[in-house]
Amino acid sequence: MNAAQRPATPTDAARDTPTRLLDAAQQLVQARGYNAFSYKDLAAEIGIRTASIHYHFKTKADLGAALMDRYLDDLDDALTTIDRAGGDARARLAAFVDTYRLTESQGMLCLCGSLAADLATLPEPVGQRVARFLTRSETWVRDTIARGAAAGELAVDGDPSALATTLIASLQGGLLLARGRAPSAVVDVVAGIFFDRVRPQTPSPSP
Amino acid sequence: MNAAQRPATPTDAARDTPTRLLDAAQQLVQARGYNAFSYKDLAAEIGIRTASIHYHFKTKADLGAALMDRYLDDLDDALTTIDRAGGDARARLAAFVDTYRLTESQGMLCLCGSLAADLATLPEPVGQRVARFLTRSETWVRDTIARGAAAGELAVDGDPSALATTLIASLQGGLLLARGRAPSAVVDVVAGIFFDRVRPQTPSPSP
DNA sequence: GACAATCTATCTATGCATAGGTAGATTTTG
DNA sequence: CAAAATCTACCTATGCATAGATAGATTGTC
Numbered sequence: 001m002n003a004a005q006r007p008a009t010p011t012d013a014a015r016d017t018p019t020r021l022l023d024a025a026q027q028l029v030q031a032r033g034y035n036a037f038s039y040k041d042l043a044a045e046i047g048i049r050t051a052s053i054h055y056h057f058k059t060k061a062d063l064g065a066a067l068m069d070r071y072l073d074d075l076d077d078a079l080t081t082i083d084r085a086g087g088d089a090r091a092r093l094a095a096f097v098d099t100y101r102l103t104e105s106q107g108m109l110c111l112c113g114s115l116a117a118d119l120a121t122l123p124e125p126v127g128q129r130v131a132r133f134l135t136r137s138e139t140w141v142r143d144t145i146a147r148g149a150a151a152g153e154l155a156v157d158g159d160p161s162a163l164a165t166t167l168i169a170s171l172q173g174g175l176l177l178a179r180g181r182a183p184s185a186v187v188d189v190v191a192g193i194f195f196d197r198v199r200p201q202t203p204s205p206s207p
Numbered sequence: 208m209n210a211a212q213r214p215a216t217p218t219d220a221a222r223d224t225p226t227r228l229l230d231a232a233q234q235l236v237q238a239r240g241y242n243a244f245s246y247k248d249l250a251a252e253i254g255i256r257t258a259s260i261h262y263h264f265k266t267k268a269d270l271g272a273a274l275m276d277r278y279l280d281d282l283d284d285a286l287t288t289i290d291r292a293g294g295d296a297r298a299r300l301a302a303f304v305d306t307y308r309l310t311e312s313q314g315m316l317c318l319c320g321s322l323a324a325d326l327a328t329l330p331e332p333v334g335q336r337v338a339r340f341l342t343r344s345e346t347w348v349r350d351t352i353a354r355g356a357a358a359g360e361l362a363v364d365g366d367p368s369a370l371a372t373t374l375i376a377s378l379q380g381g382l383l384l385a386r387g388r389a390p391s392a393v394v395d396v397v398a399g400i401f402f403d404r405v406r407p408q409t410p411s412p413s414p
Numbered sequence: 415g416a417c418a419a420t421c422t423a424t425c426t427a428t429g430c431a432t433a434g435g436t437a438g439a440t441t442t443t444g
Numbered sequence: 445c446a447a448a449a450t451c452t453a454c455c456t457a458t459g460c461a462t463a464g465a466t467a468g469a470t471t472g473t474c
Contacts, residue, residue: 038428038429038430039429039431040428040429040430050429050430050431051431051432054431054432058431060429060430060431
């Protein structure tokens with residue numbers, strides 16, 4: 001997901017250099033991929049020399065790890081916010097799906113999806129964090145479905161774990177297909193298919 | 208998809224150099240991504256100098272385009288073979304999904320999925336072919352579902368177009384999630400969810 | 415001998431990283 | 445509290461490896 005669609009750049013130039021570097025790097029990775037951005041791009045973006053970037057992030061691997069650490073924190077924050085907002089399971093899942101829409105409209109991938117595509121070439125610490133992000137997302141979706149079913153909020157058609165895996169896969173893959181289409185077209189479509197199987201528990205509490 | 212899981216390297220060294228270059232390049236792109244392989248890697252792989260590669264493929268962009276051209280041909284061949292095999296719609300869809308399993312078991316992405324992730328940095332002719340591949344896959348799946356429904360072979364639960372988009376997205380995204388998991392785990396899961404909505408038209412022709 | 419396929423040698427551009435320096439703020443301490 | 449020490453956040457300059465590409469042999473083959 002794109003939990004980390006950073007809070008709309010607060011006053012932008014007002015942030016400190018490490019934060020600005022992370023912001024720019026994240027944008028570049030989501031738009032172009034890990035192996036297609038350089039310290040030079042980054043330096044140009046925020047107006048310092050490449051050597052200065054090394055002062056804040058010793059190596060590109062460190063920068064990548066920091067990027068994913070922040071993204072993991074953002075995910076936790078986003079999920080916590082959703083959980084605390086007090087909607088039912090379906091509303092929570094819808095809020096989760098919503099986090100992908102902005103990313104799609106920008107023609108980007110999820111930071112984690114982009115890095116997952118480059119997984120074989122990533123420094124190991126970065127790869128580990130990517131895996132952690134995907135696991136955490138999937139677990140949250142699975143648990144949200146399962147709890148919704150248990151609480152009688154949701155009529156679930158299928159195995160919560162399989163549905164969760166499929167939702168994450170189709171959202172990540174959806175962003176891959178989305179570029180060059182109408183904004184939100186693909187996320188809407190895959191979400192529609194998903195929610196057909198996770199319906200509000202309206203009437204008959206049947207057997 | 209990975210239609211182009213090249214026919215198991217026939218005698219391998221017996222093929223001509225352009226073919227061996229394409230084979231090696233495809234393997235590298237699927238495993239590592241377009242921006243993470245070089246003429247040097249390729250040269251080392253097949254035992255010639257990088258300069259010799261330029262004799263066969265003037266530029267990396269040419270190589271990329273040739274790679275996608277062949278992959279598009281492979282897709283057409285695969286779909287034609289499936290269509291001619293004479294199974295019903297569900298068998299055809301299952302055969303289509305099967306082409307993703309080998310890719311998953313090798314921890315790779317679909318050539319087209321890998322390139323889609325790097326889309327923003329691709330030479331334009333390559334990007335166009337990537338889009339063409341995705342459209343063609345989606346169209347085939349959609350039509351296969353729709354025809355299956357029309358022929359009374361399939362009980363389709365939802366819009367064929369949305370189901371097709373979701374299937375492709377979840378397969379492509381599935382390969383993204385699959386690395387580091389049990390082989391075929393993710394393709395099986397997303398295919399299972401898909402086929403719940405595209406069931407054999409068994410008994411009651413209902414209304 | 416002509417053409418195909420490959421080679422050696424080399425070029426320019428770029429990537430990540432390091433060394434070493436500097437201006438200015440902050441902290442320590444006699 | 446002022447001088448000394450240290451730290452922060454940059455800089456210039458440079459190194460060394462790799463990337464894609466080119467020119468001009470050389471070799472093999474019909």
